[in-house]
Amino acid sequence: MILTLTLNAALDVTYRVDRLRPRGSNRVRSTAERAGGKGINVARVLHALGRETVVTGFAGGAAGETLRRDLAAARLPERLLPIAGETRRTVAVVDESAGDTTILLEPGPAVPTEDWARLLDHVDRLLTQASAAVFSGSLPPGAPEDAYGRLVRLAHAHRVPAVVDADGAALRAALAAGPDLVKPNADELAAATGLADPVAAAGALVDAGAGAVVASLGPDGLIAVTPQGSWWAMPPEQLAGNPTGAGDAAVAALTLGLVDATPWPERLAEAVALSAAAVAAPLAGDFDPDVHRRLRALVDVQPLHSQRSS
Amino acid sequence: MILTLTLNAALDVTYRVDRLRPRGSNRVRSTAERAGGKGINVARVLHALGRETVVTGFAGGAAGETLRRDLAAARLPERLLPIAGETRRTVAVVDESAGDTTILLEPGPAVPTEDWARLLDHVDRLLTQASAAVFSGSLPPGAPEDAYGRLVRLAHAHRVPAVVDADGAALRAALAAGPDLVKPNADELAAATGLADPVAAAGALVDAGAGAVVASLGPDGLIAVTPQGSWWAMPPEQLAGNPTGAGDAAVAALTLGLVDATPWPERLAEAVALSAAAVAAPLAGDFDPDVHRRLRALVDVQPLHSQRSS
Numbered sequence A, B: 001m002i003l004t005l006t007l008n009a010a011l012d013v014t015y016r017v018d019r020l021r022p023r024g025s026n027r028v029r030s031t032a033e034r035a036g037g038k039g040i041n042v043a044r045v046l047h048a049l050g051r052e053t054v055v056t057g058f059a060g061g062a063a064g065e066t067l068r069r070d071l072a073a074a075r076l077p078e079r080l081l082p083i084a085g086e087t088r089r090t091v092a093v094v095d096e097s098a099g100d101t102t103i104l105l106e107p108g109p110a111v112p113t114e115d116w117a118r119l120l121d122h123v124d125r126l127l128t129q130a131s132a133a134v135f136s137g138s139l140p141p142g143a144p145e146d147a148y149g150r151l152v153r154l155a156h157a158h159r160v161p162a163v164v165d166a167d168g169a170a171l172r173a174a175l176a177a178g179p180d181l182v183k184p185n186a187d188e189l190a191a192a193t194g195l196a197d198p199v200a201a202a203g204a205l206v207d208a209g210a211g212a213v214v215a216s217l218g219p220d221g222l223i224a225v226t227p228q229g230s231w232w233a234m235p236p237e238q239l240a241g242n243p244t245g246a247g248d249a250a251v252a253a254l255t256l257g258l259v260d261a262t263p264w265p266e267r268l269a270e271a272v273a274l275s276a277a278a279v280a281a282p283l284a285g286d287f288d289p290d291v292h293r294r295l296r297a298l299v300d301v302q303p304l305h306s307q308r309s310s
Helices: A038-048 A061-073 A113-127 A147-157 A168-175 A186-193 A198-207 A246-260 A264-279 A289-296 B038-048 B061-073 B113-127 B147-157 B168-175 B186-193 B198-207 B246-260 B264-279 B289-296
Strands: A002-006 A010-017 A025-027 A030-036 A053-059 A088-095 A100-105 A132-136 A162-165 A213-216 A222-226 A229-234 A300-303 B002-006 B010-017 B025-027 B030-036 B053-059 B088-095 B100-105 B132-136 B162-165 B213-216 B222-226 B229-234 B300-303
Touching (some): A002 A038, A030 A038, A053 A061, A132 A147, A132 A246, A162 A246, A168 A186, A186 A213, A198 A213, A213 A246, B002 B038, B002 B113, B002 B246, B038 B053, B038 B132, B038 B246, B053 B061, B053 B113, B132 B147, B147 B162, B147 B168, B162 B246, B186 B213, B198 B222, B264 B289
Parallel strands (some): A010 A088, A025 B100, B132 B162
Antiparallel strands (some): A010 A030, A088 A100, A213 A222, A222 A229, B213 B222, B222 B229, B229 B300
């Protein structure tokens, strides 16, 4: 199975209102709750593709219980670690008249040192059955800055390949541990390296220890810098929709490529097609299977002729 | 004990943000959760005054569990009836820079006929130990319009006096059952009767069946129309603060007056002092004991010399 870890998982709540009146009292027309967080989105995509996956991370309090129940309803196996704190919520207030959304992000519980130690033991046990591990998203308050570095080393001690989707200090601190793949987006890549050119920046992350770097460039597709070569994969068309979760769909495809040892151009085509299919689906973690099928053969993958290519 | 029933109880959530940016992503600095609803506020005041009280109503789902735990932490005895639906939340987003608040009100679960029947049985059992019953707040979707009328009849079948704090159709439908006291505010009184003069309107509610009517007029205090006479009770000074829960504090005082058979002028003085002390406390359901003590002897209670007085 593929283990996905979301250290800062959330219960994503959506409120629909006729029109949001700031400073007023607003009647919510409908509410929806869904387990959220980047690793959970990756697991949803893997599960929809028929692959075995296990969700882990922390869950606590009433929101944690609701999150677990949502995963059970989606038949997503989870081994979340119970904590005393309350899992954070994110509230998206959708203004039906204006067609826009206001987001409120709870801070989430701090992770005490004991919980962090328990999590490492817990992941250690789960890794005995894993074919790959995906470590995704921001770190909760209290987690050590090199959390992903330690987790990558733990995975490698089990000979399990590790994928890291993080940014800033958490990404930089992971590189020395040699993650098999990191997947920043264009902004995260520039922020982590100080380099404006994405190919040069991806190369810098490889130099710093990453086994391979795939950067998501939004509508411009993906670039990959790997030991086997460098490529640019472009979607055949632009789809309107919800970009949240598109990067997670790419991570799911790239992790499967790693597990199945698919040639890079094929992996990247699949990642672009799944990303676009995720944009076409309204909820993060879902993808449109028709769009996925239709685009898969149409993605254009070109070698990058920089000094790093081939 | 005094039984307080809140059919539409809520978990009141407060989010503090530096500045609310509509259409943006807002980091919540702190979150607080508290059991809310008019009957629960009444019970908090009774409890702080050292009187025995039991909270009832419906509670379900994760929010219902958190609501129960908050009541337990406040040592407020509760006999909430478990339901399959999820207790509603209200979210108050406090903008720390602007000093204003945006409120989001979840609709809450509809009450199926079976749950309504179970509640009547449940209240029937609780009334065997009650010295008074307080029925407060709006009706949840699915509750019968004459819910409070049926509950008043149930209380009277146990020879328990019943206080109703409701408005609109729920208030009108309760009157024929002869509640011992109703406590509309000025707006609710005008809406229920179509009469602009509060004394005439209160008289109309007595004519329609109420044993006594006390109307809260905000900073202008209270008026009472009762079989023993009519009075106007005025606070000695105006206090700045949070008016939410002030009416509930008045209901707590008036219910104690009913149970203890205190003379009306004393009851009304206590209701005005507790209301003002509730305005001086930041959270609905709390009151400032120093303000309460200081104002109690200073409230001015005057007979109303209308045709209804004495």
